[in-house]
Amino acid sequence: MRKPTRTATWLAMLLASAMLLTACGGSNKPAPTAEPTGTTPPAAQDAPKTPKIQGRLTWSAVGEPVNLNPILQSDTNSTFVVQRVFSGLVMINEKLEVAPDLAKSWTKSDDGLQWTFKLRDNVKFHDGKPMTGEDVAFTYNAIKDKGYTGPRSGDFAALEKVEVVDPYTVKFILKEPFAPFLANLTYGILPKHIYSAKPVAEMKDNPANRKPVGTGPWKLGEWVPGQYLTLIRHDDFYANGPYIPEMIVKFVQDGNVGVAKLEAGEFDIGAVPSSAIKRFKEKTSDVFNFYPYQGLGFEYLAFNTSKPGLNDKAVRQAIAHAIDRQKVVNDILEGEGTVLNAPVPPASWAYSEKPIRYSLDTAKAVKLLEGAGYTKGADGIYAKNGQRLAFTITTNTGSSVRESECLFIQKALKDIGIDIQINLVELATFQGKVLPTGNFDMTLNRANLNVDPDPYTYFHSSQAQKNAKGTFVGFNIAQYSNPALDKLLEDGRRENDQAKRKAIYGQYQDVIAEDVPWLVMFNYKSTYAIKKNVKGVVMSPTGPTQGWLWYTE
Amino acid sequence: MTRYLAKRLIQMIPVLLGVTLVAFFIIHLAPGGPMTVLGGDAAQLDPTQVERIEEAYGLNQPLHAQYFHWLSHVLRGDFGISFVESRPVMEMYLERLPNTLYLNGIAILLVYLLAVPLGAISAVKQYSKFDYAVTIFAFAGDALPNFLTALLALYLVAMPSKGAIPMGGIASYGMKAEQVGLWLFLLDRARYLILPLLVVMCQSVTGVTRYMRSSMLEVIREDYVQTARAKGLSERVVIYKHALRNALIPVVTLAGSVIPALFSGSVIVEQIFSWPGVGLLGFRAVAGRDYPVIMAFLTLGSVVTVVSFLVVDLLYVAIDPRIKYE
Numbered sequence: 001m002r003k004p005t006r007t008a009t010w011l012a013m014l015l016a017s018a019m020l021l022t023a024c025g026g027s028n029k030p031a032p033t034a035e036p037t038g039t040t041p042p043a044a045q046d047a048p049k050t051p052k053i054q055g056r057l058t059w060s061a062v063g064e065p066v067n068l069n070p071i072l073q074s075d076t077n078s079t080f081v082v083q084r085v086f087s088g089l090v091m092i093n094e095k096l097e098v099a100p101d102l103a104k105s106w107t108k109s110d111d112g113l114q115w116t117f118k119l120r121d122n123v124k125f126h127d128g129k130p131m132t133g134e135d136v137a138f139t140y141n142a143i144k145d146k147g148y149t150g151p152r153s154g155d156f157a158a159l160e161k162v163e164v165v166d167p168y169t170v171k172f173i174l175k176e177p178f179a180p181f182l183a184n185l186t187y188g189i190l191p192k193h194i195y196s197a198k199p200v201a202e203m204k205d206n207p208a209n210r211k212p213v214g215t216g217p218w219k220l221g222e223w224v225p226g227q228y229l230t231l232i233r234h235d236d237f238y239a240n241g242p243y244i245p246e247m248i249v250k251f252v253q254d255g256n257v258g259v260a261k262l263e264a265g266e267f268d269i270g271a272v273p274s275s276a277i278k279r280f281k282e283k284t285s286d287v288f289n290f291y292p293y294q295g296l297g298f299e300y301l302a303f304n305t306s307k308p309g310l311n312d313k314a315v316r317q318a319i320a321h322a323i324d325r326q327k328v329v330n331d332i333l334e335g336e337g338t339v340l341n342a343p344v345p346p347a348s349w350a351y352s353e354k355p356i357r358y359s360l361d362t363a364k365a366v367k368l369l370e371g372a373g374y375t376k377g378a379d380g381i382y383a384k385n386g387q388r389l390a391f392t393i394t395t396n397t398g399s400s401v402r403e404s405e406c407l408f409i410q411k412a413l414k415d416i417g418i419d420i421q422i423n424l425v426e427l428a429t430f431q432g433k434v435l436p437t438g439n440f441d442m443t444l445n446r447a448n449l450n451v452d453p454d455p456y457t458y459f460h461s462s463q464a465q466k467n468a469k470g471t472f473v474g475f476n477i478a479q480y481s482n483p484a485l486d487k488l489l490e491d492g493r494r495e496n497d498q499a500k501r502k503a504i505y506g507q508y509q510d511v512i513a514e515d516v517p518w519l520v521m522f523n524y525k526s527t528y529a530i531k532k533n534v535k536g537v538v539m540s541p542t543g544p545t546q547g548w549l550w551y552t553e
Numbered sequence: 554m555t556r557y558l559a560k561r562l563i564q565m566i567p568v569l570l571g572v573t574l575v576a577f578f579i580i581h582l583a584p585g586g587p588m589t590v591l592g593g594d595a596a597q598l599d600p601t602q603v604e605r606i607e608e609a610y611g612l613n614q615p616l617h618a619q620y621f622h623w624l625s626h627v628l629r630g631d632f633g634i635s636f637v638e639s640r641p642v643m644e645m646y647l648e649r650l651p652n653t654l655y656l657n658g659i660a661i662l663l664v665y666l667l668a669v670p671l672g673a674i675s676a677v678k679q680y681s682k683f684d685y686a687v688t689i690f691a692f693a694g695d696a697l698p699n700f701l702t703a704l705l706a707l708y709l710v711a712m713p714s715k716g717a718i719p720m721g722g723i724a725s726y727g728m729k730a731e732q733v734g735l736w737l738f739l740l741d742r743a744r745y746l747i748l749p750l751l752v753v754m755c756q757s758v759t760g761v762t763r764y765m766r767s768s769m770l771e772v773i774r775e776d777y778v779q780t781a782r783a784k785g786l787s788e789r790v791v792i793y794k795h796a797l798r799n800a801l802i803p804v805v806t807l808a809g810s811v812i813p814a815l816f817s818g819s820v821i822v823e824q825i826f827s828w829p830g831v832g833l834l835g836f837r838a839v840a841g842r843d844y845p846v847i848m849a850f851l852t853l854g855s856v857v858t859v860v861s862f863l864v865v866d867l868l869y870v871a872i873d874p875r876i877k878y879e
Contacts (some may be wrong), residue, residue: 149605204609209639225645226828227722253833254824
């Protein structure tokens with residue numbers, strides 16, 4: 001009786017961990033705003049002159065925030081709260097453009113190495129202290145500090161230092177021109193007077209990480225671990241609003257239960273997964289408005305281009321012609337997605353319509369294989385010089401969409417004479433051991449393009465080199481190497497003129513579509529359900545944003 | 554007796570050391586690490602950053618050095634700081650322990666109150682309709698995994714109830730006894746408690762009932778029960794005084810595995826009902842590779858387990874005069 005009980009407990013833990021991991025898989029780069037799509041009215045049009053300050057909005061979070069320090073946190077739930085409690089130097093507006101936030105304007109030197117920001121002079125922290133250039137410099141110099149323990153230093157490798165010119169002017173000095181720099185300045189500004197007493201190395205243990213003091217539209221009210229936290233209106237917020245004086249974030253531990261609770265009306269707002277959207281709309285369209293948006297997240301099949309067989313462009317193109325991606329979207333995602341031809345979704349300013357599109361064409365796929373010298377063996381699998389086209393797809397457990405995709409691809413490739421095995425591993429192993437070492441033939445994964453579309457880390461040949469620990473220095477997991485593309489990517493991140501960058505990244509998309517180091521599967525589509533009494537909603541490709549413009553009726 | 558107790562207590566030391574040692578090494582050998590969680594996207598981490606993070610958390614030390622560092626702090630009652638939440642592990646554990654004790658304490662109490670009479674009556678009336686009903690219920694309960702009962706409870710009870718029975722959580726927002734009065738407060742608590750309680754009980758009641766039934770069946774066939782009947786004692790006295798008390802002894806043993814559950818919580822029920830207990834804490838720590846929290850969870854769990862087996866062994870002496878420890 002004793003033993004089974006303990007074994008059962010462990011099995012339960014494993015099972016439950018699989019369930020939770022599904023819930024928190026995926027990337028989590030904070031990136032506010034985008035163009036309102038479909039039914040979303042632009043905020044300005046339907047907003048009355050001054051909405052009343054009233055009402056309460058209940059949100060849900062699957063899991064719970066862990067750290068509310070904007071330069072240390074990296075998980076989705078903490079990001080959600082941090083974006084409402086803190087303001088950054090700049091923000092990303094509905095059109096995915098960089099827009100003023102705490103900085104009201106900025107200029108850059110002709111060589112692109114010095115950026116001078118003029119700050120608003122009416123910004124106060126939640127404790128009443130004014131926000132000045134000292135706080136901005138403190139925040140960014142902390143990221144550059146050698147004791148810094150957070151995940152952001154890679155974003156600021158090009159930054160030399162930050163100088164305070166006068167209380168409301170700061171100057172950022174770069175080592176080299178770096179176009180993605182400006183869009184990275186969205187991280188919340190820390191209060192120097194609270195954090196500066198201790199060295200940056202000890203910042204991770206500062207109690208203020210759980211009792212944040214920011215300049216954002218809401219301040220943290222009460223945080224009851226495991227249950228909820230509240231956000232209370234910051235009366236000294238620099239802009240008009242917020243009009244919703246109180247927001248509650250309730251923690252649920254299971255995504256499915258969260259959707260059921262949303263349906264039952266326990267929350268005022270929430271994301272509805274594609275698998276539930278049809279039923280959800282039928283049952284609740286009198287209570288909720290629906291806000292669909294197509295984000296910067298996409299699914300891709302990466303090929304290890306160092307493996308015999310997969311190093312052959314013809315084989316990769318044949319695979320692309322064998323997989324009916326539209327059918328994947330229709331059958332597995334229930335239509336809640338769009339086939340994408342290159343790793344830049346339409347929501348990004350760098351999107352190009354030009355890259356070639358691989359449509360289902362098994363005859364052409366077979367022709368490509370035979371043209372490259374492969375012949376069909378007795379087992380029905382193509383081979384060349386004794387090398388069979390037999391590969392393994394390695395991906396993570398816990399996502400039913402991804403597991404269905406694997407089976408779909410396995411069958412589709414069998415039809416053209418390529419043998420596929422499926423290897424599912426736990427998420428932490430997948431992210432910690434499989435992806436960074438390139439220990440796979442093919443892998444299915446999700447990428448979230450940043451607001452700045454710089455793809456350097458994904459495809460520049462330098463990013464496939466390995467460090468002493470045997471992991472990639474970047475994220476070129478396909479180990480793709482193409483000198484012409486290297487040149488494009490180097491130019492792209494040095495070019496500060498957006499129109500010229502767009503042309504460069506258009507060529508980049510053509511190259512990736514032609515060479516297929518990644519076969520981009522689809523662009524995820526998401527839908528938010530928001531109660532009908534909530535107005536002035538602004539949505540972005542990563543979800544709801546600019547909440548201080550929202551109001552209730 | 555004192556000598557026995559001392560001996561048992563000393564024996565616990567190598568057991569607990571062994572448990573922590575094995576757990577520590579297995580946890581650190583598992584792939585992934587707090588880095589992947591602390592650092593966010595693998596694409597954003599550069600190697601110097603990884604080294605910096607490892608140094609800050611002491612992960613660059615050899616494994617055995619890390620273990621002794623951990624052990625020396627634990628012996629002083631310090632379970633360390635959570636990698637993920639950057640606050641004392643003990644604070645996180647104690648904040649959630651009352652919620653787990655509250656749910657599982659009530660559940661275990663009700664389980665015994667329900668299962669002991671059910672099992673006993675079922676045995677006395679073996680092959681009656683009542684017995685069949687109890688047996689079928691017991692097997693069905695055992696066969697239903699609790700994530701299924703939990704989800705069924707949500708869809709069949711909570712969702713149609715239009716909010717009368719909430720779908721999860723532990724109390725309504727803003728429900729404080731001093732503001733709404735004690736009765737409203739308790740009523741609110743009860744609304745949230747009922748479903749998780751039923752699900753936790755559903756599985757344990759069935760197990761204990763079957764245990765009680767077979768133990769009782771064994772005892773009522775014993776010679777001394779026949780003797781009691783032959784002496785002319787009433788059936789009531791025979792069953793409830795002579796048989797039941799003896800049949801309870803093995804059921805007490807069960808407490809040895811039930812009490813640890815009281816402290817370690819139930820991951821699945823806590824997850825589905827968003828119950829802020831320690832099981833969920835331990836599970837989230839495993840998923841996030843939060844080593845200090847996992848170690849605290851496992852160590853405290855094994856301490857409670859070892860201690861409750863000792864308590865059970867001591868209880869034998871109290872219940873059964875034939876047992877003596879020398």
